[in-house]
Amino acid sequence: MGLAQLRNEGKPANESTAVLLRELVAHLGQNRTQLREEWIRRITEGRLLTAMSKEEIFAEATSVYDSYVEALETRTLETLQSYAQNLSERIIPRGVETHEVVGIVLLLRDVLARSLFSKYHSDSRMLNAVLDAYEPAANAIAITVAVGFVRERERIIRQQQEAIRELSTPVLQVRERLLILPIIGLIDPLRARQLTEQLLRGIRANRAKVVVIDITGVAAMDATVANHLVLTVESARLLGARVIVTGLSPEIAQTLVNIGVDLGKMNTVGDLQGGIEEAERLLGYKVGPLSDTTPA
Amino acid sequence: MQVPILKQGPYLIATIQSALTDADIVQLRDALVEQVGRFRSRGVIIDVTALDVMDSFATGTLRDVAHMVRLRGAETVIVGIQPDVAFAMVHMGLTLEGVTTKLDLEEGLDHLNRNIKTTAGR
Numbered sequence: 227m228g229l230a231q232l233r234n235e236g237k238p239a240n241e242s243t244a245v246l247l248r249e250l251v252a253h254l255g256q257n258r259t260q261l262r263e264e265w266i267r268r269i270t271e272g273r274l275l276t277a278m279s280k281e282e283i284f285a286e287a288t289s290v291y292d293s294y295v296e297a298l299e300t301r302t303l304e305t306l307q308s309y310a311q312n313l314s315e316r317i318i319p320r321g322v323e324t325h326e327v328v329g330i331v332l333l334l335r336d337v338l339a340r341s342l343f344s345k346y347h348s349d350s351r352m353l354n355a356v357l358d359a360y361e362p363a364a365n366a367i368a369i370t371v372a373v374g375f376v377r378e379r380e381r382i383i384r385q386q387q388e389a390i391r392e393l394s395t396p397v398l399q400v401r402e403r404l405l406i407l408p409i410i411g412l413i414d415p416l417r418a419r420q421l422t423e424q425l426l427r428g429i430r431a432n433r434a435k436v437v438v439i440d441i442t443g444v445a446a447m448d449a450t451v452a453n454h455l456v457l458t459v460e461s462a463r464l465l466g467a468r469v470i471v472t473g474l475s476p477e478i479a480q481t482l483v484n485i486g487v488d489l490g491k492m493n494t495v496g497d498l499q500g501g502i503e504e505a506e507r508l509l510g511y512k513v514g515p516l517s518d519t520t521p522a
Numbered sequence: 523m524q525v526p527i528l529k530q531g532p533y534l535i536a537t538i539q540s541a542l543t544d545a546d547i548v549q550l551r552d553a554l555v556e557q558v559g560r561f562r563s564r565g566v567i568i569d570v571t572a573l574d575v576m577d578s579f580a581t582g583t584l585r586d587v588a589h590m591v592r593l594r595g596a597e598t599v600i601v602g603i604q605p606d607v608a609f610a611m612v613h614m615g616l617t618l619e620g621v622t623t624k625l626d627l628e629e630g631l632d633h634l635n636r637n638i639k640t641t642a643g644r
Contacts, residue, residue: 422609430625433626457609462608464617465608466623
């Protein structure tokens with residue numbers, strides 16, 4: 227998008243724009259050291275990039291400056307785009323904020339614009355022409371960097387959400403044909419649905435006969451989620467598995483009674499240990515201390 | 523499509539292989555209830571693994587089959603309900619109450635073997 231913009235806006239006076247940009251690039255190349263110093267001074271003044279050391283700011287500023295000039299010179303944004311992504315990957319984990327990234331790019335734009343003012347201040351017609359060529363290109367660059375940064379952030383957020391989602395509902399096999407599903411934290415409708423899905427798939431994959439759902443770690447649930455839990459228990463029965471729910475808090479017990487769950491269908495045991503013992507009984511296991519069976 | 527009913531020892535096994543029309547399901551019901559008597563079967567297994575949807579008519583009819591077969595002196599097990607299907611059914615309130623359901627054919631046979639042995643042993 228940014229690329230097309232850069233080219234389109236240069237269209238009306240294509241030839242002269244190219245010439246002007248070439249001149250501009252030459253100017254920026256000649257004054258590289260001085261403009262970069264000025265830019266870094268203003269970054270420090272504006273208290274941007276406080277998470278980074280002075281040397282790091284200098285190194286980053288140099289490469290941003292060079293990519294910036296290169297983008298103006300080649301009039302393509304591909305290199306800058308990949309540089310922006312690379313930069314975002316490096317600095318996001320260090321806690322650099324969106325406003326800082328956008329801020330430094332806009333500062334660079336201003337610093338360069340100022341240098342153009344002072345160079346052409348005697349020739350206002352030329353100044354106008356140079357700015358006409360410079361402004362759309364500079365804006366397209368600023369947009370590219372900002373979009374690249376935000377896109378990287380969103381990618382990280384999506385990745386983390388995915389990780390949380392996977393971690394939040396483990397289905398564990400404790401014995402042949404016995405699964406436990408410990409649930410911890412808040413259950414919202416989305417998580418409840420995902421939980422059901424994982425449990426039903428787990429029952430199929432492990433050929434489970436008994437499932438213990440432990441909700442000790444759930445402080446409270448609303449009527450919708452409680453209803454969902456009941457539906458899950460019923461669905462598991464259709465797959466031929468029996469469900470034991472353990473660790474119901476007093477609040478949840480109240481919710482279940484209030485929504486009028488048929489308690490005949492729900493097998494509940496006080497705590498996880500009791501639930502596993504009950505499950506073992508259902509499966510025909512007999513577990514006890516060794517000393518009981520082998521007299522000393 | 524007609525559902526084939528296989529006689530396997532004391533059991534009848536009906537494996538549904540594709541989506542069924544209402545008429546097919548009624549036909550299956552009548553055939554099963556009739557054959558339970560003819561073959562003196564002790565158990566009926568209906569395998570629905572291939573179904574990716576179970577509407578209220580199908581569920582209701584299968585429940586009827588189970589109840590009718592019980593009155594004819596045999597036990598019915600429905601096996602192979604897919605996870606998604608199970609959840610959709612429960613959501614619509616189709617819970618197959620009073621009907622035994624098992625994970626797959628193997629589990630169903632296992633259940634019947636166990637139950638019928640205990641009754642015979644007494």
